[in-house]
Amino acid sequence: MKKILSTLLMLGMSSLTFANSQQVVEQLQKMGLSGVEVSDSPVKGIKTAVTDNGIFYITEDAKYILDGKLYALSEKGLRDVSSSLLLDKLTAYKNEMVVYPAKDEKHVITVFMDTSCHYCKVLHKQIKEYNDLGITVRYLAFPRGGVQSKTAREMEAIFTAQDPQFALTEAINGNPPKTLKDANITKKHYQLGLQFGVNGTPSIVTEKGELIGGYLKPADLLSELAQ
Structure with missing residues (x-):
């Protein structure tokens, strides 16, 4: 770059x-x-x-x-309008995401995550708290070591598993898949992450296409999304 x-x-x-x-x-x-x-x-x-x-x-x-980044100025502050251009591409990967839906959905976020990332693990272990606040969490893979890394191959196995939700939670809890796969879906997710400007995990994309870098506690994220 x-x-x-x-x-x-x-x-x-x-x-x-x-x-x-x-x-x-x-x-x-x-x-x-x-x-x-x-x-x-x-x-x-x-x-x-x-x-x-x-x-x-x-x-x-x-x-x-x-x-x-290109930001729009408003009374509420700065709004990232750059990433909103990529929302259609994000939607195209909807069927490849690992999704944890909220019953009373108020917001939908897409998280670029890495199963070896500490704060990704923290976020995932609080998934019920996010859901209880009405936040649906959708995951895309973003292996920080690149698409040739062991983590990328592990995440490929997770995202293509028969039960991706279970496989992801198992990996977060220290039980990654034993059988690894070459990065195909993971490679596409990673490339989209680069387009969004992701350079670390977790990175959160809002429904408006705005990129929030880093972990936020459930209540703090809800407050951010409400702005």
């Missing part, structure tokens, strides 16, 4: 002399970015480029590329 960003910065004011979205795509692909999709952003004069490497913003005169 650092190498890509360095290239973007060096070429941002010279090579990017395109005039339409297709040229934007082609130029960014030449810079090493893949899966490029260009669309309008909420800011006039700036285009959004969603890539496998994350989200970038490009001025319409093609002179500047911005890397980072």
